[in-house]
Amino acid sequence: MTYQTMDVRPLAGALGAEIYGADLKARDDSPMWIELRQAFIEYHVLAIRGQDMSQDDMMRVGGKFGEPCFYPFAKGMEGYPYITEVIKEKHERENFGADWHTDTMYLEKPPRATLLYALETPPRGGDTLYVNTAAAYDALSGGMKKMLEGLVGVSSGGLKNKKGGDRVAHLSRIGSMTSQNLDKATAFESRHPIVRTHPDTGRKSLYLSCLHTVCLDGFTEDESRPLIKFLNDHCTEPEFSCRVRWEPGQLTVWDNRTTMHNAVNDYHGFRRRMRRLTVGPEVPV
Numbered sequence: 405m406t407y408q409t410m411d412v413r414p415l416a417g418a419l420g421a422e423i424y425g426a427d428l429k430a431r432d433d434s435p436m437w438i439e440l441r442q443a444f445i446e447y448h449v450l451a452i453r454g455q456d457m458s459q460d461d462m463m464r465v466g467g468k469f470g471e472p473c474f475y476p477f478a479k480g481m482e483g484y485p486y487i488t489e490v491i492k493e494k495h496e497r498e499n500f501g502a503d504w505h506t507d508t509m510y511l512e513k514p515p516r517a518t519l520l521y522a523l524e525t526p527p528r529g530g531d532t533l534y535v536n537t538a539a540a541y542d543a544l545s546g547g548m549k550k551m552l553e554g555l556v557g558v559s560s561g562g563l564k565n566k567k568g569g570d571r572v573a574h575l576s577r578i579g580s581m582t583s584q585n586l587d588k589a590t591a592f593e594s595r596h597p598i599v600r601t602h603p604d605t606g607r608k609s610l611y612l613s614c615l616h617t618v619c620l621d622g623f624t625e626d627e628s629r630p631l632i633k634f635l636n637d638h639c640t641e642p643e644f645s646c647r648v649r650w651e652p653g654q655l656t657v658w659d660n661r662t663t664m665h666n667a668v669n670d671y672h673g674f675r676r677r678m679r680r681l682t683v684g685p686e687v688p689v
């Protein structure tokens with residue numbers, strides 16, 4: 405694809421692009437929006453540099469990718485119930501979004517896209533890693549692809565497999581984020597195909613994570629764990645990955661249908677403050 409309204413610079417072989425020169429305050433009839441959505445499908449992760457965005461701007465840009473979704477475990481901002489602040493303070497050790505995952509897959513209709521806007525970033529570190537789960541699917545053997553046909557993953561919001569404790573333990577250590585629904589975390593449970601098909605491209609991708617997928621439907625957790633771990637490890641191989649570095653005024657938008665991500669917790673002693681919005685509730689098929 406060639407782009408006329410923005411400068412698109414690929415970040416890695418598998419996925420990801422930096423976008424320069426895009427005007428996210430452009431009128432609704434600007435061809436920029438068509439190109440932005442094309443780049444989103446082509447690259448899966450867009451790091452859009454040099455933006456000055458209010459919450460209203462973020463809601464407007466989010467609307468170009470779908471209807472807003474509530475994040476169940478953190479309260480929204482005053483007047484903006486769909487936007488949550490993702491903050492790690494200088495004194496905190498735990499961050500939000502560590503461990504490979506795709507966003508809120510324990511919901512019946514997980515979001516198509518996530519928008520994350522950087523307000524304050526550490527002088528070094530605090531990058532986010534992404535992998536292309538469609539490329540990971542393509543690289544599997546024919547035998548494995550056949551075996552995965554029809555398998556359904558059961559995913560839970562409880563974070564029971566997270567190192568260091570479950571959802572309650574995890575969010576209670578992130579004091580600067582206003583958590584909610586922690587007592588109901590395990591009630592957020594979904595059943596989605598392990599191999600999903602992208603509605604726009606028809607491309608298949610793997611849809612699971614060790615963090616959220618507790619078992620395969622109809623199998624015990626012990627029986628399921630080795631296959632879930634194998635697929636999670638396979639997806640997160642370096643050749644399927646890219647690394648997004650942050651700077652204030654950067655909006656990164658990613659496709660949860662074809663990616664997993666991991667927020668690297670390597671910036672103790674520095675503050676990182678972002679605004680997060682998920683959009684496009686969609687039943688994975």
Ligand code: SIN
Nearest residue numbers: 490500501531532667
């Ligand atoms: C997330 O997992 O949605 C947050 C990622 C990040 O803070 O880099």
